[in-house]
Amino acid sequence: MSTLLQAENLEVHFPIKKGVFSRTVGYVYAVDGVDFHLNKGETLGIVGESGCGKTTAGMAVMGLTPATGGRIMFADRDLAAMRRYELKKLRSSMQLIFQDPYSSLNPRMTVNQIIADPMDVHGVYLGRERKDRLAFLLETVGLTPEQGRRYPHEFSGGQRQRIGIARALALDPSIIIGDEPVSALDVSIQAQIINLLLRLKREFDLSLMVISHDLAVVEYLCDRIIVMYVGKIIEEAKYADLYKTPLHPYTQALLSAAPVSDPLREKNRILLHGDVPSPINPPTGCRFHTRCPKRMDICDKVEPEFTEMGEGHRVACHLYTAESGV
Amino acid sequence: MKSEHLLEVLDLKTSFYTFEGVARAVNGVSYYLDKGETLGIVGESGCGKSVTASSVMRILPEPPGKIEGGTILFDNQDLTKLSQKQMRRIRGGRIAMIFQEPMTSLNPVFTIGNQISEMFILHKGMSRREAMEASADMLDRVQIPAPKARVHEYPHQLSGGMRQRAMIAMALACEPEILIADEPTTALDVTVQAQILDIMLKLKEDTGTAIQMITHDLGVIAETSNRIVVMYAGKVVEEAGTVELFTKTLHPYTRGLLASIPLLGSRSAGTQQSLSEIKGTVPSLFEIPSGCAFRQRCKHAMKICAEREPELEQVGSGHAVRCWLHIPQEKR
Ligand SMILES: Nc1ncnc2c1ncn2[C@@H]1O[C@H](COP(=O)(O)OP(=O)(O)OP(=O)(O)O)[C@@H](O)[C@H]1O
Numbered sequence: 060m061s062t063l064l065q066a067e068n069l070e071v072h073f074p075i076k077k078g079v080f081s082r083t084v085g086y087v088y089a090v091d092g093v094d095f096h097l098n099k100g101e102t103l104g105i106v107g108e109s110g111c112g113k114t115t116a117g118m119a120v121m122g123l124t125p126a127t128g129g130r131i132m133f134a135d136r137d138l139a140a141m142r143r144y145e146l147k148k149l150r151s152s153m154q155l156i157f158q159d160p161y162s163s164l165n166p167r168m169t170v171n172q173i174i175a176d177p178m179d180v181h182g183v184y185l186g187r188e189r190k191d192r193l194a195f196l197l198e199t200v201g202l203t204p205e206q207g208r209r210y211p212h213e214f215s216g217g218q219r220q221r222i223g224i225a226r227a228l229a230l231d232p233s234i235i236i237g238d239e240p241v242s243a244l245d246v247s248i249q250a251q252i253i254n255l256l257l258r259l260k261r262e263f264d265l266s267l268m269v270i271s272h273d274l275a276v277v278e279y280l281c282d283r284i285i286v287m288y289v290g291k292i293i294e295e296a297k298y299a300d301l302y303k304t305p306l307h308p309y310t311q312a313l314l315s316a317a318p319v320s321d322p323l324r325e326k327n328r329i330l331l332h333g334d335v336p337s338p339i340n341p342p343t344g345c346r347f348h349t350r351c352p353k354r355m356d357i358c359d360k361v362e363p364e365f366t367e368m369g370e371g372h373r374v375a376c377h378l379y380t381a382e383s384g385v
Numbered sequence: 386m387k388s389e390h391l392l393e394v395l396d397l398k399t400s401f402y403t404f405e406g407v408a409r410a411v412n413g414v415s416y417y418l419d420k421g422e423t424l425g426i427v428g429e430s431g432c433g434k435s436v437t438a439s440s441v442m443r444i445l446p447e448p449p450g451k452i453e454g455g456t457i458l459f460d461n462q463d464l465t466k467l468s469q470k471q472m473r474r475i476r477g478g479r480i481a482m483i484f485q486e487p488m489t490s491l492n493p494v495f496t497i498g499n500q501i502s503e504m505f506i507l508h509k510g511m512s513r514r515e516a517m518e519a520s521a522d523m524l525d526r527v528q529i530p531a532p533k534a535r536v537h538e539y540p541h542q543l544s545g546g547m548r549q550r551a552m553i554a555m556a557l558a559c560e561p562e563i564l565i566a567d568e569p570t571t572a573l574d575v576t577v578q579a580q581i582l583d584i585m586l587k588l589k590e591d592t593g594t595a596i597q598m599i600t601h602d603l604g605v606i607a608e609t610s611n612r613i614v615v616m617y618a619g620k621v622v623e624e625a626g627t628v629e630l631f632t633k634t635l636h637p638y639t640r641g642l643l644a645s646i647p648l649l650g651s652r653s654a655g656t657q658q659s660l661s662e663i664k665g666t667v668p669s670l671f672e673i674p675s676g677c678a679f680r681q682r683c684k685h686a687m688k689i690c691a692e693r694e695p696e697l698e699q700v701g702s703g704h705a706v707r708c709w710l711h712i713p714q715e716k717r
């Protein structure tokens with residue numbers, strides 16, 4: 060398996076400005092030193108609760124939000140060292156699908172114009188090729204070429220998400236990042252879009268990154284999953300390992316808290332106290348120590364390193380480090 | 386008028402008069418709620434869940450909204466016939482409501498304590514001091530830390546989860562007979578959602594309040610409700626006890642929904658390999674098809690489905706379904 064994209068010790072800190080002189084009075088440690096990679100042909104999931112830095116991490120690897128630390132590598136090339144034309148090419152090979160199909164499409168453009176826009180920007184599929192390309196893309200996502208002449212408001216939420224996906228496919232990308240791609244959709248429409256993404260991934264040999272707070276959606280879509288908490292990755296595993304043997308107390312709590320649409324399933328709910336801490340003042344040591352049911356003396360003092368717990372399964376928690384292991 | 390139930394809604398019809406035409410948001414909905422139970426009302430966005438709730442509470446924006454027909458029986462009176470003045474005595478005190486967005490019921494310019502106290506003063510006739518103490522007690526019961534200090538804070542000083550808890554404290558302050566919860570945890574993180582649902586169900590045990598839980602989330606419904614009503618395009622399409630609804634699902638729409646949602650842990654366990662889809666989309670209220678509203682998306686649609694609308698048919702104890710497949714030949 061070849062690595063397409065790699066983030067090393069990635070940091071995105073947003074300055075908090077105050078007063079007339081816009082003094083920086085602190086930082087939002089939105090993404091605070093994370094390592095991850097995306098392999099060719101796989102689907103990587105990023106899960107975690109609101110504000111933990113999922114979107115920011117995704118934007119940073121796309122170069123849409125500047126990283127304030129660490130490196131992002133594409134096939135051994137450093138994003139920061141790339142020249143303008145290289146960046147432009149990279150942008151075309153990496154595309155985003157947004158959560159909100161309502162606000163991500165320009166209401167004054169026809170669907171054809173929306174999908175063609177990236178082709179204009181990059182000067183591809185010009186002249187006679189254009190019409191065929193548009194028809195192909197629309198049919199690929201389950202719309203008809205006739206629908207290309209209509210405006211976004213004439214479509215339902217699920218259809219608008221299809222339009223967004225067609226636009227993302229316009230430049231033959233190799234990577235697609237979906238930020239909550241089905242969260243805004245009706246329950247009966249979510250499966251249509253999930254199945255569409257899975258089919259496109261196969262047909263176009265895509266690598267996907269799926270960002271979502273919905274644990275069931277991520278399990279269904281992804282090969283490998285990263286769990287984030289207040290700007291940090293706390294666990295990473297292949298999907299089945301994560302759901303069958305979650306190791307980090309936060310992952311365990313998260314999975315146990317998710318409501319399951321099966322009234323006969325037995326639930327052992329781990330109830331956490333309090334809210335997710337703010338990334339402006341992240342807790343010392345292990346960031347989960349303020350809510351962790353298994354916290355120990357060391358936990359608020361020393362930040363846990365990753366421990367490898369099996370093939371591709373790593374966890375950052377003192378329960379598994381050599382010194383304090385149980 | 387008498388009803389054997391705590392709350393009984395019969396053939397409720399609520400419409401909105403808009404420029405595009407008349408939107409029949411709630412088009413003949415009937416259901417009941419018994420003492421101490423949790424009834425789940427589930428359905429996709431726009432199917433009329435919130436409009437049903439606002440009709441019961443009589444907080445519908447009128448105009449453009451209008452209750453066009455039906456009865457809402459509570460304590461031997463028809464709520465649709467009461468004046469707003471009479472409703473004020475019921476609302477908040479005997480029937481309370483909480484929303485997805487806590488700021489719908491919290492006022493930003495008053496302290497949390499002030500707002501909860503108001504409930505005790507209005508419905509329980511307490512003095513201001515007694516009411517403030519009772520408010521702190523209420524905040525404690527919804528697990529807000531340092532409740533004696535928090536009563537003096539304003540809503541913006543609380544986190545999202547705490548605001549939600551404060552709203553629940555306010556709603557349950559007077560131990561209402563009914564709590565209508567409209568997507569109470571939809572905007573919250575899962576770990577906070579679990580806390581809030583736990584708090585709601587515990588308070589319910591203490592007070593005997595009956596809950597009408599409205600949500601689009603079948604997981605939340607499965608875990609909180611003992612009976613479920615499924616709505617589609619302004620109508621009830623299926624109704625059953627929770628286990629029965631999930632295990633002996635009858636309506637093609639309910640079946641489709643259950644088969645289309647990824648079930649947590651199932652792919653990992655190897656028990657769910659593919660998601661089936663419901664084709665098409667929910668019809669707009671201005672283009673609801675003739676006959677059965679689900680027929681354009683239904684795999685089983687027959688000739689009769691386009692011609693006549695099926696009635697809600699009782700098919701077992703407490704199980705009812707609105708579908709021609711389950712209406713015996715002699716009744717067609
Ligand atoms: N441009 C910005 N300026 C300042 N702070 C920001 C900015 N963008 C994001 N943040 C903050 O960074 C943190 C992480 O945000 P991010 O959007 O990545 O979270 P998320 O995990 O995607 O959450 P959600 O599930 O709510 O989408 C949050 O505290 C957020 O408020």
Ligand SMILES: Nc1ncnc2c1ncn2[C@@H]1O[C@H](COP(=O)(O)OP(=O)(O)O)[C@@H](O)[C@H]1O
Pocket residue numbers: 401403408410428429430431432433434435436437446449450670
């Ligand atoms: N104030 C309003 N004006 C016009 N239409 C409305 C209004 N409120 C709700 N509706 C319509 O009524 C229908 C049912 O809405 P609602 O009960 O809010 O759905 P949900 O089941 O998602 O809670 C929707 O089609 C909605 O657009």
Ligand code: SF4
Pocket residue numbers: 307308309345346347348349351352353354355358363375376377378
């Ligand atoms: S390091 Fe300590 S506080 Fe953090 S998750 Fe592990 S046990 Fe809990």
Ligand code: SF4
Pocket residue numbers: 636637638677678679680681683684685686687690695707708709710
């Ligand atoms: S009545 Fe007909 S169209 Fe409607 S759900 Fe039943 S079979 Fe399908």
Ligand SMILES: [Mg+2]
Pocket residue numbers: 113114115238
């Ligand atoms: Mg996000």
Ligand SMILES: [Mg+2]
Pocket residue numbers: 434435436567568
């Ligand atoms: Mg609603």
